[in-house]
Structure formats: C-alpha cells, structure tokens
Amino acid sequence: MKFWNSTLKGMEEYIPGEQPANIDEYIKLNTNENPFPPSEKVLGTIREAVNAGLRRYPDSLCIRLRQVFAEQNNLSPENVFAGNGSDEIFTLIFRGLIEKDGTAAFPYPSYSLYDTLAQSNAIKYEKIKMESGFNLNLERFLDKKYDMVIIANPNNPTGTFIESGMIRSFLDRFKGLLVVDEAYIDFYGGSAIELTGEYDNLLVTRSFSKSCSLAGLRVGLAVAHRDIIRGLVKIKDSYNVDSLAQAGAAAALLDRKTFEYNINMLRSNKEYLEERLDDLGFERVPSRANFLLARHPQISSEELYLKLKEERILVRHFKEPVISDYVRISVGTMMEIKKLCALISSILEGV
Ligand code: PMP
Numbered sequence: 001m002k003f004w005n006s007t008l009k010g011m012e013e014y015i016p017g018e019q020p021a022n023i024d025e026y027i028k029l030n031t032n033e034n035p036f037p038p039s040e041k042v043l044g045t046i047r048e049a050v051n052a053g054l055r056r057y058p059d060s061l062c063i064r065l066r067q068v069f070a071e072q073n074n075l076s077p078e079n080v081f082a083g084n085g086s087d088e089i090f091t092l093i094f095r096g097l098i099e100k101d102g103t104a105a106f107p108y109p110s111y112s113l114y115d116t117l118a119q120s121n122a123i124k125y126e127k128i129k130m131e132s133g134f135n136l137n138l139e140r141f142l143d144k145k146y147d148m149v150i151i152a153n154p155n156n157p158t159g160t161f162i163e164s165g166m167i168r169s170f171l172d173r174f175k176g177l178l179v180v181d182e183a184y185i186d187f188y189g190g191s192a193i194e195l196t197g198e199y200d201n202l203l204v205t206r207s208f209s210k211s212c213s214l215a216g217l218r219v220g221l222a223v224a225h226r227d228i229i230r231g232l233v234k235i236k237d238s239y240n241v242d243s244l245a246q247a248g249a250a251a252a253l254l255d256r257k258t259f260e261y262n263i264n265m266l267r268s269n270k271e272y273l274e275e276r277l278d279d280l281g282f283e284r285v286p287s288r289a290n291f292l293l294a295r296h297p298q299i300s301s302e303e304l305y306l307k308l309k310e311e312r313i314l315v316r317h318f319k320e321p322v323i324s325d326y327v328r329i330s331v332g333t334m335m336e337i338k339k340l341c342a343l344i345s346s347i348l349e350g351v
C-alpha cells in the first residue's frame with residue numbers, strides 16, 4: 001500500500017457478487033444477469049466484427065450506437081453518451097459533474113457502487129434511509145441542498161420503483177443534478193428519459209447488461225442535456241467502448257423481437273418465482289426488476305444463502321444493516337427456479 005494516496009487508503013472496496021471460476025457448475029442467481037443468452041443476431045454481428053479491422057481504434061464517439069438509440073427514443077444523438085457499462089458512466093459523473101466540496105446523496109439501501117465511487121473521488125455523500133416497505137420518499141432529498149442525487153429506478157437490491165410523475169415533481173423543486181439509474185427499467189417500463197428534454201439537471205443511465213443479456217460486453221448509455229453529454233465526452237477515456245461492444249450493442253437495440261421475447265419470458269418466470277416463494281412462506285418486496293428481495297421467518301437469510309451455496313446455487317446475501325435480513329434472488333430459467341425452490345423446500349423441512 002506504499003503508493004496509495006490517502007483517498008485510496010480511506011475508501012472501501014466495492015464487492016461484486018461472486019463469479020466462481022467453475023461457473024457452469026452453479027445455478028447463478030446472485031448478480032441479476034439475464035438467464036437467457038444474447039440474441040443470435042447480436043452474436044452474429046459481434047462475430048462478423050472479429051476481423052482485421054480490429055487493428056484500428058474504435059469510433060471514439062460511438063456514433064452509430066448513439067444514433068440507433070436516439071432514433072428509437074425520439075432523442076438527438078447529442079443527448080446520448082455511450083460508456084463501458086453504466087458503471088463507467090457513474091465513475092465519470094463523480095469525476096466531472098460535482099465539485100470537490102459538493103455533497104451527493106442517495107437512498108439506502110441502494111447500489112453500493114455509488115458509495116465506492118463517491119469515496120474514490122473524495123466526494124462527501126449522505127445516505128437517506130428508505131421508509132418502511134422500502135418506499136423511497138424523494139422529498140427527503142430536498143431537506144438539504146444536495147449537489148447531486150442518485151437513485152436507481154427500479155432500485156437495487158429492493159426492486160422497488162417510483163413513477164416518473166414523482167420524479168417530475170421532484171425536479172420542479174430540485175436545483176442539483178438528479179441521476180436516475182435505469183439499469184433495470186426495461187423489464188416493466190416507466191422510464192424518465194422523456195423528462196431529459198424538459199430538465200437540464202436530469203441524467204438517465206441505461207445498461208445492456210440486464211435486459212439485453214450482455215453483461216459481459218460492458219455497454220451502458222447516458223441520456224441528458226447536450227452540455228452534460230459534452231462534459232462526459234471530455235473526461236472519458238479516449239476509446240472507452242471497444243468496437244465489438246459498439247457493434248453488439250447496436251445490434252441488440254435493433255433486434256426488438258428477441259428483446260421482447262426474452263423480457264416476456266423473464267416476466268413470466270418472475271411471476272412463477274413469486275408464487276413459489278409465497279407458497280414456501282417467504283415475505284418478499286414487490287419488485288419491478290429481474291430479482292426479488294425476500295426473507296423467511298424460519299431461517300436466517302445468511303444460513304439460507306450458505307445452505308444454497310453448499311448445493312451450488314448462488315443467491316446474494318448482503319452483510320449490511322436492514323438488507324442482511326434478506327436474500328436477493330435473480331430470476332433464472334424455469335429449470336433453475338424449480339431447482340432453487342425444491343432445494344429451499346427441503347432446507348426448510350430440516351430447520
Ligand atoms: N446500476 C445498478 C442499479 C446495478 O444493479 C448494476 C449492476 N450491478 C449496474 C448499474 C451496473 O450496470 P453495468 O453492467 O451497465 O455497468
């Protein structure tokens with residue numbers, strides 16, 4: 001740690017969900033990945049892009065990808081930014097869109113990478129506890145003059161959602177930058193993207209990792225006023241999205257048929273998982289994402305997580321307050337859900 005600066009020494013590490021080396025031996029329901037493979041069209045496009053052209057740098061501005069997304073969403077490409085996963089976009093936000101002496105705020109519980117990034121950029125932040133039932137009261141972010149507020153909508157790890165009408169009414173009174181992380185929005189809709197035309201202090205992020213089954217490709221988008229987008233372009237790495245990722249992400253946007261088919265399948269699997277968890281006696285939080293936060297009165301969530309792991313089923317257990325009472329289960333294939341529920345049922349019989 002000899003060369004670590006004081007910020008680095010003082011920050012906590014982001015702990016991602018486990019990605020075991022022998023991943024195929026596991027049923028993996030711990031990182032909200034999509035259980036269905038990427039579309040064949042996407043895979044074909046990426047394969048085609050694996051050619052001698054790789055000796056060239058990629059398009060540093062991701063023009064085609066931004067154009068495709070802009071066209072589909074009634075935006076102009078100058079309002080769209082492409083990043084190496086939405087995680088990179090959050091890094092850039094903390095690097096360039098808040099002053100060093102500014103204060104950020106986000107709900108608790110939420111995506112813990114926000115804490116890590118605030119810490120790594122030495123930005124002060126506060127966490128506003130969600131209310132009972134994991135309801136998010138945006139009014140609480142008006143109690144002080146925060147320079148930036150980040151909410152995930154739907155939220156991770158709760159799956160809870162707030163309507164864009166509430167976001168609008170918040171923006172009518174909020175003067176700082178509001179970032180709405182829509183990594184999970186595609187599963188049930190309700191995006192705030194259209195508000196970006198009206199509010200120059202709103203930035204919405206999107207991810208290809210969940211709804212497009214492309215977590216491994218690392219592509220995310222940001223939508224905001226063009227001045228914000230220009231700022232992000234200014235501080236990004238020169239070639240932040242590689243050429244395979246740009247080609248694959250654009251192909252994913254264009255293959256609406258596979259996208260919609262997979263979303264529908266995911267939704268019906270989620271309904272099935274909800275019913276089965278209810279039958280098994282779980283208490284669960286209503287979710288608009290591809291995962292469920294649930295707990296069982298007969299067994300601690302940590303014990304359940306460990307017992308499932310022994311049998312090579314991974315779900316997510318967080319050690320932090322409030323959510324340590326729960327496990328977060330990503331919606332898998334029907335077979336995965338059936339195996340999970342059969343195992344839970346036999347675990348419960350033994351306690
Ligand atoms: N936002 C939220 C709320 C998430 O849960 C995740 C996934 N861990 C991300 C963003 C990251 O998305 P990406 O893969 O696009 O970086």
